[in-house]
Amino acid sequence: MRVHADRSRCMAAGHCAVTVPGVFDHGDDGLVVVTDEKPGEDYLEEIELAVDLCPSRALSVTRD
Template identity: 50%
Template sequence: MRVTADRDRCVGSGQCAMLSPEVFDQDDDGLVLVLREVPAADLAEEVHQAADLCPAQSIRVDD
């Protein structure tokens, strides 16, 4: 699994950072930061949930 984020689309809702804090964070402007581009397999469910719930659809997960 590889995780990427389009920071230009991000609206700073913070859903990703709340759902999967080991993989996502926010910068000083509130925009998404991907902390682990290749997260451990046990984080897959929360990473997919974060991507699904992103209001801007700025997170992409390639399995």
């Protein structure tokens, strides 16, 4: 699995960093930062929730 964040779409709502702090954070500019692009499958449910909660649809996940 690979996690991607489109920082140009991010509106800094923060749902991702709250939902999966081991995978997402916010940079100094307040926009999303992916801290673990290839997290383990045990994060899948939380990552899918973060993708669904993102109001700007800046997040995506693909399966390897």
